[in-house]
Amino acid sequence: xxxxxxxxxxxxxxxxxxxxxxxxxxxxxxxxxxxxxxxxxxxxxxxxxxxxxxxxxxxxxxxxxxxxxxxxxxxxxxxxxxxxxxxxxxxxxxxxxxxxxxxxxxxxxxxxxxxxxxxxxxxxxxxxxxxxxxxxxxxxxxxxxxxxxxxxxxxxxxxxxxxxxxxxxxxxxxxxxxxxxxxxxxxxxxxxxxxxxxxxxxxxxxxxxxxxxxxxxxxxxxxxxxxxxxxxxxxxxxxxxxxxxxxxxxxxxxxxxxxxxxxxxxxxxxxxxxxxxxxxxxxxxxxxxxxxxxxxxxxxxxxxxxxxxxx
Amino acid sequence: xxxxxxxxxxxxxxxxxxxxxxxxxxxxxxxxxxxxxxxxxxxxxxxxxxxxxxxxxxxxxxxxxxxxxxxxxxxxxxxxxxxxxxxxxxxxxxxxxxxxxxxxxxxxxxxxxxxxxxxxxxxxxxxxxxxxxxxxxxxxxxxxxxxxxxxxxxxxxxxxxxxxxxxxxxxxxxxxxxxxxxxxxxxxxxxxxxxxxxxxxxxxxxxxxxxxxxxxxxxxxxxxxxxxxxxxxxxxxxxxxxxxxxxxxxxxxxxxxxxxxxxxxxxxxxxxxxxxxxxxxxxxxxxxxxxxxxxxxxxxxxxxxxxxxxxxxxxxxxxxxxxxxxxxxxxxxxxxxxxxxxxxxxxxxxxxxxxxxxxxxxxxxxxxxxxxxxxxxxxxxxxxxxxxxxxxxxxxxxxxxxxxxxxxxxxxxxxxxxxxxxxxxxxxxxxxxxxxxxxxxxxxxxxxxxxxxxxxxxxxxxxxxxxxxxxxxxxxxxxxxxxxxxxxxxxxxxxxxxxxxxxxxxxxxxxxxxxxxxxxxxxxxxxxxxxxxxxxxxxxxxxxxxxxxxxxxxxxxxxxxxxxxxxxxxxxxxxxxxxxxxxxxxxxxxxxxxxxxxxxxxxxxxxxxxxxxxxxxxxxxx
Numbered sequence: 001x002x003x004x005x006x007x008x009x010x011x012x013x014x015x016x017x018x019x020x021x022x023x024x025x026x027x028x029x030x031x032x033x034x035x036x037x038x039x040x041x042x043x044x045x046x047x048x049x050x051x052x053x054x055x056x057x058x059x060x061x062x063x064x065x066x067x068x069x070x071x072x073x074x075x076x077x078x079x080x081x082x083x084x085x086x087x088x089x090x091x092x093x094x095x096x097x098x099x100x101x102x103x104x105x106x107x108x109x110x111x112x113x114x115x116x117x118x119x120x121x122x123x124x125x126x127x128x129x130x131x132x133x134x135x136x137x138x139x140x141x142x143x144x145x146x147x148x149x150x151x152x153x154x155x156x157x158x159x160x161x162x163x164x165x166x167x168x169x170x171x172x173x174x175x176x177x178x179x180x181x182x183x184x185x186x187x188x189x190x191x192x193x194x195x196x197x198x199x200x201x202x203x204x205x206x207x208x209x210x211x212x213x214x215x216x217x218x219x220x221x222x223x224x225x226x227x228x229x230x231x232x233x234x235x236x237x238x239x240x241x242x243x244x245x246x247x248x249x250x251x252x253x254x255x256x257x258x259x260x261x262x263x264x265x266x267x268x269x270x271x272x273x274x275x276x277x278x279x280x281x282x283x284x285x286x287x288x289x290x291x292x293x294x295x296x297x298x299x300x301x302x303x304x305x306x307x308x309x310x311x
Numbered sequence: 312x313x314x315x316x317x318x319x320x321x322x323x324x325x326x327x328x329x330x331x332x333x334x335x336x337x338x339x340x341x342x343x344x345x346x347x348x349x350x351x352x353x354x355x356x357x358x359x360x361x362x363x364x365x366x367x368x369x370x371x372x373x374x375x376x377x378x379x380x381x382x383x384x385x386x387x388x389x390x391x392x393x394x395x396x397x398x399x400x401x402x403x404x405x406x407x408x409x410x411x412x413x414x415x416x417x418x419x420x421x422x423x424x425x426x427x428x429x430x431x432x433x434x435x436x437x438x439x440x441x442x443x444x445x446x447x448x449x450x451x452x453x454x455x456x457x458x459x460x461x462x463x464x465x466x467x468x469x470x471x472x473x474x475x476x477x478x479x480x481x482x483x484x485x486x487x488x489x490x491x492x493x494x495x496x497x498x499x500x501x502x503x504x505x506x507x508x509x510x511x512x513x514x515x516x517x518x519x520x521x522x523x524x525x526x527x528x529x530x531x532x533x534x535x536x537x538x539x540x541x542x543x544x545x546x547x548x549x550x551x552x553x554x555x556x557x558x559x560x561x562x563x564x565x566x567x568x569x570x571x572x573x574x575x576x577x578x579x580x581x582x583x584x585x586x587x588x589x590x591x592x593x594x595x596x597x598x599x600x601x602x603x604x605x606x607x608x609x610x611x612x613x614x615x616x617x618x619x620x621x622x623x624x625x626x627x628x629x630x631x632x633x634x635x636x637x638x639x640x641x642x643x644x645x646x647x648x649x650x651x652x653x654x655x656x657x658x659x660x661x662x663x664x665x666x667x668x669x670x671x672x673x674x675x676x677x678x679x680x681x682x683x684x685x686x687x688x689x690x691x692x693x694x695x696x697x698x699x700x701x702x703x704x705x706x707x708x709x710x711x712x713x714x715x716x717x718x719x720x721x722x723x724x725x726x727x728x729x730x731x732x733x734x735x736x737x738x739x740x741x742x743x744x745x746x747x748x749x750x751x752x753x754x755x756x757x758x759x760x761x762x763x764x765x766x767x768x769x770x771x772x773x774x775x776x777x778x779x780x781x782x783x784x785x786x787x788x789x790x791x792x793x794x795x796x797x798x799x800x801x802x803x804x805x806x807x808x809x810x811x812x813x814x815x816x817x818x819x820x821x822x823x824x825x826x827x828x829x830x831x832x833x834x835x836x837x838x839x840x841x842x843x844x845x846x847x848x849x850x851x852x853x854x855x856x857x858x859x860x861x862x863x864x865x866x867x868x869x870x871x872x873x874x875x876x877x878x879x880x881x882x883x884x885x886x887x888x889x890x891x892x893x894x895x896x897x898x899x900x901x902x903x904x905x906x907x908x909x910x911x912x913x914x915x916x917x918x919x920x921x922x923x924x925x926x927x928x929x930x931x932x933x
Binding site for chain 2: 001002003004005006007010011014037038039040041042043044046047050051053054057058060061064065068132133139140141142158159160162163164165169171179183184186190191192305306307310
């Protein structure tokens with residue numbers, strides 16, 4: 001076929017330009033470390049990347065929710081343990097007070113300690129997580145939910161408990177509201193007696209006069225009721241703790257699963273988008289070599305002219 | 312001897328012509344569209360009719376232009392296709408990068424927005440979390456606005472390039488008209504170079520817009536646009552011009568002889584620009600706008616079901632989106648249209664044309680022209696409803712008046728925050744329930760869910776008293792039978808009871824109030840991310856965006872691939888054309904040598920004739 005001079009020039013030049021573009025593309029891939037940057041380079045890959053990015057964002061949020069839940073439930077769990085200790089101590093003191101050998105002074109001392117325990121229990125009920133949330137305040141948790149007025153304790157929190165999303169449409173409650181933990185405690189007669197009243201009853205029992213036989217008999221009966229109530233309180237708290245504990249155990253499970261999922265997401269993302277360096281670098285070298293060849297061919301071909309021989 | 316002299320001088324003339332043309336070919340080796348030429352010469356017969364006739368030398372008939380019209384027209388077509396795809400590709404790759412890039416696309420901003428709402432859900436009382444979520448919301452609106460602005464600026468650029476392409480088309484057409492005149496006047500004696508020039512102009516013109524050519528007997532070439540309008544007939548030129556779009560002021564329409572022909576034009580840069588607008592820029596604007604409408608409408612509606620930090624009912628987070636309607640400039644009636652949204656999941660993003668028939672309305676899809684069915688009359692009580700769009704007509708339209716309805720085309724540009732107060736996130740549920748502390752049972756009333764936000768008594772506190780484990784009364788109302796799992800519905804809200812109630816158990820439901828750190832509605836806001844709001848309940852806002860990014864990318868990829876292929880085809884056509892018409896310098900060098908030798912030989916023939924004559928003179932001198 002007859003080849004014109006401009007055609008020869010143009011096709012040599014086009015070869016060089018094509019190879020240059022291929023080198024630039026391979027170089028960009030190697031320097032960015034990703035196979036593609038836009039949907040135009042790989043539409044289905046980009047769809048996967050966007051879906052994975054969204055999954056990662058949701059996943060990060062779930063992970064952060066799990067951390068928040070663990071921290072808040074952990075705080076509540078510690079508070080419940082302390083409350084159990086307080087009630088147990090109150091029970092010990094009540095047993096001590098219910099001894100005929102004690103002098104009124106001794107019983108007064110016990111009553112004083114019981115009063116302190118009651119105040120301690122109020123403090124525990126007003127436990128905060130350190131960043132301004134009172135863990136037993138329900139959804140009014142910015143201020144202390146329990147306030148002591150006289151011998152009774154009032155609750156200003158709500159009965160609603162926040163729930164947080166833990167992924168896949170599931171939610172978990174952050175803890176228990178103060179009324180469920182400290183106030184709504186079943187007594188033996190089908191009613192409810194709050195924990196503060198139960199300690200207050202212990203104080204009252206310790207201070208009850210035992211001078212006459214009638215008074216002593218009444219005191220015995222009073223102590224028996226107080227002990228039953230305190231035992232009931234301890235049982236109630238351990239039920240609440242068990243429920244918090246099982247949620248914490250679920251969170252531990254979730255934590256492990258989420259970490260596994262995270263690794264999996266990163267791995268998939270890497271498979272979809274990340275560059276195979278060995279393959280790309282050898283491709284870069286291949287294109288560089290082709291470019292050199294095209295340049296050499298250009299110089300060679302363009303040097304050929306009949307005019308060189310016509311002197 | 313006189314013959315030999317004549318023969319020698321004719322050979323000398325032919326060799327000079329050959330040298331001239333070789334020089335001309337060499338001079339034009341780099342000229343676009345140049346066809347190589349060679350001397351068309353033939354042997355001249357001698358004067359006598361005899362077997363002894365020796366011939367009379369050589370005669371130069373003219374120059375011959377080596378050219379194949381079919382190859383030329385194939386090259387013109389291939390060049391036009393490359394030009395179309397180049398224009399298309401430059402816009403497609405930009406749109407692709409814009410939508411794909413995480414710093415300009417929508418995906419990251421949307422992910423952040425929903426993460427921000429989740430953070431509010433995890434700590435609703437935290438001003439920091441709310442402030443951060445407000446920042447994320449601002450980022451999302453900015454992203455919608457900037458995507459709209461970038462795509463709109465591509466749209467404006469298309470207009471600018473269209474109008475400069477129209478100018479080029481007119482200049483080239485008038486130059487072709489002038490050449491047509493020269494060629495028709497010259498007839499058979501037309502210089503080859505004029506034909507090359509005209510070919511080159513036709514090629515340049517078809518790079519601007521697709522044309523069909525029709526050769527005439529007088530040598531002139533008539534050109535028609537792809538819409539069928541004559542562009543050049545002989546020496547007469549019908550120029551294209553630009554006018555404002557019938558509906559959208561600021562957008563251009565190309566006209567020829569007063570007729571709007573934009574939609575019929577194809578091929579060349581103009582075709583590529585129009586293709587990009589039709590299949591890329593407009594759909595991207597419409598789809599982004601549709602996501603904007605879905606997300607803002609739904610977030611606003613969830614806001615209204617919750618309680619802000621100050622205790623009041625949730626208000627709009629975004630300004631409510633509206634569609635646009637453009638009246639044709641030719642309308643004679645006084646009707647104006649308002650475009651709103653109904654069932655967002657039905658939105659297609661398409662534009663519609665609404666035409667008044669005098670008695671009623673006709674609706675067609677703008678891109679395809681197909682008729683679309685709708686309901687309603689257009690009054691504010693009974694708006695025209697089509698595919699999630701609600702159109703309200705005010706004033707009277709004349710028969711034949713038409714409107715372009717653009718529901719979502721510009722919606723992304725109009726997204727705005729309706730508040731700058733972080734306390735306005737309605738994180739808390741509207742109503743809260745509580746159980747009386749003296750309840751004997753352990754039954755618990757679930758948090759009430761708002762069913763009818765418009766119920767006037769929604770916020771009225773309600774007491775539910777169980778008269779037995781199987782019946783309850785609302786306030787002091789009549790006894791209602793109850794079984795485990797029953798839904799209790801009052802005043803536009805509903806709830807359920809867990810556990811078995813006992814006689815005398817009391818529950819109350821009341822507004823949540825100010826300062827609550829409840830997060831029920833914040834979770835509902837965050838859940839908008841996973842709600843299938845679009846495509847008839849098949850796509851979330853995220854997947855709708857992914858579909859847009861992927862579609863744009865696929866178009867960009869397809870155009871880039873087609874462009875590469877078209878370039879290869881053009882190189883091929885150029886090679887085929889050049890094989891016939893292109894100058895080869897080696898060939899011309901050989902021709903130089905050939906004609907130089909011919910010239911020298913011819914000179915020698917004349918010298919020989921001279922010597923012969925001298926010999927004869929010398930012989931007769933004695």
